[in-house]
Amino acid sequence: MSRLEEFRGIVSDDRLAEIYQRARKLYGKHIVHLNATYQGGGVAEILYSLVLLMNDVGIDTGWRILHGSQDFFDTTKKFHNALQGAPINLSKRKKDLYLEVNNNFSEFTHLDHDCVIIHDPQPLGLIRYYRKSQPWVWRCHIDLTKPHAELWDFLKGFILKYDELILSSEKYFKEELPVEQRLMLPAINPLSLKNKLLPDSTIKKYIEKAGIPTDKPIITQVSRLDPWKDPLGVLEVFKRVKEKIDCRLVFCYNIAGDDPEGVRIQRLVERKAKNLIEKGDVLFVIGNHEILVNSIQRFSDVIIQKSTKEGFCLAVTEALWKETPVVASNVGGIPAQIEDGKNGYLLKPKDLDGFAEKIIYLLKNPEESKIIGKEGKKTVKKRFLITRLLSDYLDMLNAVINGN
């Protein structure tokens, strides 16, 4: 899992050789990634694989986690939502707390690296508390189509000090921002516990352990319980599907260290699905073991992704890789992954009937479903594996450190 050579057979030798070549001008450089959490969410998963591979190809690459209080993470969760367009009361208290946590963290975090890569808004403000002596790069994983204006202006005060921004879609590029901007699509590690091929016996064991009965088709959404993932909408779609075909709905959700909102939303969905939950037709499964999530994604008949906003949406990539057909909203990075009707289905987030119709179609046509699943895997193999992302990072480092 931590050696590039293990990707032989999945990725061509030419591609692997290219990666080793790009690393040569970076031997012995000392880089650090810094984000808000080790657990939960796609960013942490990408970083784990990426950081190990960067070390493997000869770059001393560290990974640090911001220290923050519960209050701080409550606040930055609001920042996150507001960057995706939600309202926020950007009080002085919130700004002060944001600055204080970043300032305190800087006091015990000594950065003498050749490049500092900051992920997402939580540690963005750190840059204010250092005398810059290396390039700083801000890697933003969030949908920036329409960020809250006042918050964006507050964050710009930090962003301007960065050497480069990395964004997940060209749609998020900001023309008015006089900072270099680079596109980098996220990716998955096909060898991780979350994505590797599993024997049927393992899958069955985990499905059973999770308490998921196997007598009916299973529709699953794998996501944090977050308003942008629209779990209530998923429930509505499921009700419509269930009128035609008896099946089950699984909410497979993560609890992340910086996600205090999850509990509240689960209660909300539980109230709306009371009867279905009692009958065992709607299930909540905590996806805190990667093999469990892997098993559920492989065992499900259809994966639904009814987000109203997304950065890129790795949950879709993971499902595509596993040849499970996906019915998803055409938001954020999802249309970059799914071509409607070819390797999955794309719908407007509000089109509940459309979602239900496509899911029913897939459940009723297993052969068609299989073909679509296979196309999904091809897409990921071509464009969304971690080796491609590693290569992108090496390009970026060569640009900001070596100027080429």
Added chain:
Amino acid sequence: MSRLEEFRGIVSDDRLAEIYQRARKLYGKHIVHLNATYQGGGVAEILYSLVLLMNDVGIDTGWRILHGSQDFFDTTKKFHNALQGAPINLSKRKKDLYLEVNNNFSEFTHLDHDCVIIHDPQPLGLIRYYRKSQPWVWRCHIDLTKPHAELWDFLKGFILKYDELILSSEKYFKEELPVEQRLMLPAINPLSLKNKLLPDSTIKKYIEKAGIPTDKPIITQVSRLDPWKDPLGVLEVFKRVKEKIDCRLVFCYNIAGDDPEGVRIQRLVERKAKNLIEKGDVLFVIGNHEILVNSIQRFSDVIIQKSTKEGFCLAVTEALWKETPVVASNVGGIPAQIEDGKNGYLLKPKDLDGFAEKIIYLLKNPEESKIIGKEGKKTVKKRFLITRLLSDYLDMLNAVINGN
């Protein structure tokens, strides 16, 4: 909160000057602390204050967090319990997982420091994956009176490579272990949000926000929901007290990133206290905001600490500092803090009647209760403030780095 000079008035100028002097031979040294979590538990709280103060006195002191999977933390939680005497099935799978996580973490954690300080068992094994080029110190916060023999032997393979062990009680010293052992009693930061003086209006605001009614006396245990904290025993004691005096019981608990057991135990207590919970006489309050915990400790009439095993027990120290009388088990570091009848009461963990009797006595005798509370604060001021601990760490660093 991050400057030693802010302790003037609480700590004498002589003591502060001593600390500045001890730091002089350590100027510019680069030290790192490494533990399992930033959030939850006394270790993280101590480290936050300690690390900021160490930087303030001139030592470049970093703080890193081990990266582990849920599986890993489930396993190390079992290690933790087994070190305190619980049984464990020390399978090859558990050992392999422990080694794998430590090995992977070492690949992206580049330690070129002058001293590495490892906290608790989770990252203890890291040392195997480095070519040692500096002193390594293991700071163990756990009750080691009777560690599980097989696990202890497994861990000894790592411990032997360390230059020094720091333990919280002389009772935990291991004569047969050919490694330097040092006593360091933990401490609290009197200026932190958790411990600082609060205006009555703030306390009331937080008590109200937490949903704690103020019409009856309040007995509180502040602890993780962990079998060693014996929440079921607390409930039994409370029932006996309630036969004599109408009052309420508050379980103020932390949820820590590495504590998957909490939820299970809460369910257990909830079943046993069903009627009392419905009446509002037993309350669960998540103490995830430091000011909230501070408020509850200050507002409670009695703090109970019915642990059957403890490392040191900072929850007791915090209560003593706030002049709230404490009735506690005489285990672990608690008898090092409480002198029975003088600044609190000590009981055998199984003595339910004794616990109830002392609590009733304190509730019935507010003047006596006040005197005992004041004695508690004196004890902490003399021996358990973070400035004393900082001084101990400087001594340790002067010993292992400078040989004096």
